[in-house]
Amino acid sequence: MKKKVFVFFPDGVGLRNFAFTDFKTIGEQMGFDITYWNNTVFSLKDNLGFNEVKIENHQLHPLTPIYSRARKRCELNVSKAKFNDDVYTTYKFPFNYNSIKNTFKSLYTKLLIGVYSSEKGVEAIRKKIKRSRTKKPKICLL
Incomplete structure (x- = not known):
């Protein structure tokens, strides 16, 4: 019986790195x-x-990426406090304020971080992402 390998392609970078190389031939x-x-x-x-297994519905709820960014930042904040290690702050990328849309996203993300930066808050924001009205987070999340 052959061992199965399941490769996830979230974007074109994965295609380039796996599908357009000898990965499949070598694996077989x-x-x-x-x-x-x-x-x-x-x-x-x-x-x-x-x-291939095709993911048909590519749509995300417009707030899902904002909640995901906030979740990542909240997890970093919780880990920094829990382990008392400043290395977690190096994984935070700067917010983007170069347009009105990006400014809104950054400010809303900061608000969510302020509300959910605790262990219970991280769990709550994960549940909010899972309850999205679209199917994609239910398929791909965590």
Whole structure:
């Protein structure tokens, strides 16, 4: 029985790194059954003949990326406080204020961070993301 390998392609970078290289050939020579979980618009089955599981619904709720950014920052804040280590602050990227839309996103993210920067808060924000009205977070989250 062949061992199964499941490769997730969230974007075109994964396609470039795995689908357009010898990854599949080498894997099959080693006795693996390779299936791709494809979140891109590029059809691997039609264009390259690869086994794929296609994620049909690419839509996210407009607030999901904001909640996800806030969740990451809250987790970093909680970890910094829990382990008393400043290394967690190096993983925080600066907020973007170069347009009205980005300013709104940054300010709303900061508000969410202020409200949810605790262990219970992190759990609550994860639940909010899971309760999204679209199917994608239910399929891909955590």
